[in-house]
Amino acid sequence: MEYFRAAGKAKIRNLTIKRLKLAFTWLAAPILAAVLTCAPLRAETSSGGWHRGEDAAARLIAGQSGMNAEGRIWLGVQIKLKPGWKTYWRNPGESGAPPRFDWSASLNLATADVRWPAPLRFSAYGFDSFGYQDEVVLPVLLRARAPGKATLARLKLDYMICAKVCVPMQADLSLELAAAGKVAKASAFAPLIRHYRDLIPQTAGKSGLSIDSATVSGPAGQQILHISGRSTRPFQAPDLMVEGPEPFGFGRPNATFGPGRHDIVLALPVFAGTSKAALTTQALTLTLVDGDRAVERRLEVGE
DSSP: OHHHHHHHHHHHHHHHHHHHHHHHHHHHHHHHHHHHHHSOOOGGGGBOOOEEOSSEEEEEEESBSBOOTTSEEEEEEEEEEOTTOEEEEEEEETSSOOOEEEOTTOBSEEEEEEOOOOOEEEEETTEEEEEEESEEEEEEEEEESSTTSOEEEEEEEEEEEESSSEEEEEEEEEEEEBOOOSOOOBOTTHHHHHHHHTTSOBOHHHHSEEEEEEEEESOTTSOEEEEEEEESSOOSSEEEEEEOSTTOEEOOOEEEEOGGGOEEEEEEEEEOTTSOOOOSSOEEEEEEEETTEEEEEEEETTO
């Protein structure tokens, strides 16, 4: 009799467990469906993972949910720095090193065109360098080889960060990008990438700044480069970065303003090391910055 009682209790217990499981399924299904329907897409779907160091971190972010119909998309190489640290522009100046980009491990990638927001000038121990502090996003215009296929962007990034000491950094970054669709929606990172795209030096008409001429005076070894420019509104705190061929380097500009501070002449010492080479008609890339405005022009000395 005890056997049958025990067996009966086991049957009742098993039946109760089955009913509880069934009830849980009925309740969980609509709750799960509601969560999947209402939950927004996470921003992480448009970003790769952070590669973190002790004083800096880097990752890839995308401005859209996928490639546009032409197979293009704006990415950003996002670098965050601890307070007191900086990283470098394409021309680091008298110290530091520029970032290096290797996209060769990517899949279905045709081109990756890195753009450069206007940099800041840093001065330390008598040397000037150009770069960014706190955070920077380097916009990258990516183009797929086959727009109808997904793209895997893989970047081996080498960059340098400096405070009281300089530390070379290396990051392996990646981001999967959906194939071209009819409508590519803006991601949560679109405003951030747009902000740094707006800091890229523009043409004279869009920026309200212009670089008009470049001349040089003085003998080899003691030359001065003179750059004339103009602004549609008064200059506030202009700066000029000059990129030229080896062996030339250029010092800090000394500014002379015209009436109303609309016209400017910037004079920079020319350095040529021990070669005593003379700057004559070489081509220069000039970046004139004033606050949040910047213009870039390439011209030959004498123009």
